[in-house]
Amino acid sequence: MLELDEITKVYPGGKRAVDRLTLRFGPGLVGLLGPNGAGKSTLMRIAATVTRPTSGRVLFHGVDATAKPELLRRALGYLPQDFGVYTHLTAREFLAYLAAVKGLSARSARARIDELLELVNLTEAAKRPLGGYSGGMLRRVGIAQTLLADPQVLIVDEPTAGLDPEERMRFRNLLSDLATDRLVLLSTHIVSDIEAIASEVAVVSGGRLRYRGTLDALLQAAKGRVWEVTVRPEHVAHLQSRHAVSRVLRTGDAMRARVFAFEPPVADAQPVAPELEDAYLGLVAAGR
Ligand SMILES: Nc1ncnc2c1ncn2[C@@H]1O[C@H](COP(=O)(O)OP(=O)(O)OP(=O)(O)O)[C@@H](O)[C@H]1O
Numbered sequence: 001m002l003e004l005d006e007i008t009k010v011y012p013g014g015k016r017a018v019d020r021l022t023l024r025f026g027p028g029l030v031g032l033l034g035p036n037g038a039g040k041s042t043l044m045r046i047a048a049t050v051t052r053p054t055s056g057r058v059l060f061h062g063v064d065a066t067a068k069p070e071l072l073r074r075a076l077g078y079l080p081q082d083f084g085v086y087t088h089l090t091a092r093e094f095l096a097y098l099a100a101v102k103g104l105s106a107r108s109a110r111a112r113i114d115e116l117l118e119l120v121n122l123t124e125a126a127k128r129p130l131g132g133y134s135g136g137m138l139r140r141v142g143i144a145q146t147l148l149a150d151p152q153v154l155i156v157d158e159p160t161a162g163l164d165p166e167e168r169m170r171f172r173n174l175l176s177d178l179a180t181d182r183l184v185l186l187s188t189h190i191v192s193d194i195e196a197i198a199s200e201v202a203v204v205s206g207g208r209l210r211y212r213g214t215l216d217a218l219l220q221a222a223k224g225r226v227w228e229v230t231v232r233p234e235h236v237a238h239l240q241s242r243h244a245v246s247r248v249l250r251t252g253d254a255m256r257a258r259v260f261a262f263e264p265p266v267a268d269a270q271p272v273a274p275e276l277e278d279a280y281l282g283l284v285a286a287g288r
Pocket of ligand 1: 036039041
């Protein structure tokens, strides 16, 4: 449905934010996972036709959206990382305003807005000014606006940033429901944001694709490469400088750390079953 074909983005000043990256998507929820600065937002903006790539093409149903963006734009809902609202408007007024900008008739907009407020669980709050909304509520308004024209492709950039755990979970469930009959592309640097809901994941670091596939296969690939080690507190920094360390816990005077490494990182390292976080950090470290 949507293809990113050999995309490269070099910003003025020379920063190569995305480097020859190719990804193909069908319906379902795909997590775009990568550390801060990996190039996720740049890639999302290119996929949403907001930014032009330096080279490469975005194809939507085979049509080159870099040259002819209209087809993709009509089928697209995009929630940018820095989504802003007019704080003095109510949710209903704000959505009505955006519906008008998108060219929906007032009558069909009204019915659609009712449906969407229900979907994102904001019907009760719809008459209150957005200035009084929590971060989670504002994100849900953000999602509602992406759905005004019932898009086939939904692109959401770091949507759970700043949300509390309960809001995070609600938001994850909402995105998961929305992915049953459309493509939802969700970028994040937090593994648990996509752990339970993504059918596939693309891991990006340094502007390059490091992995594309199921979370299961990612986990399998880390088998036999995750170790638990006990070290003195002053040795943690040394361990971190040589390996991907996914978790450090204090146990009495010592520190217990989970380490991704092909060989035992210290003599008495214990092999442990990998978790997704270990597998992801191992991949990112390998790309450095
Ligand atoms: N307009 C710009 N001009 C110059 N460099 C930029 C610009 N936008 C982003 N960059 C740089 O490109 C790289 C990738 O940035 P990008 O925002 O795409 O990454 P990201 O994975 O979304 O990270 P984050 O989650 O921190 O936003 C970073 O090094 C960033 O500093």
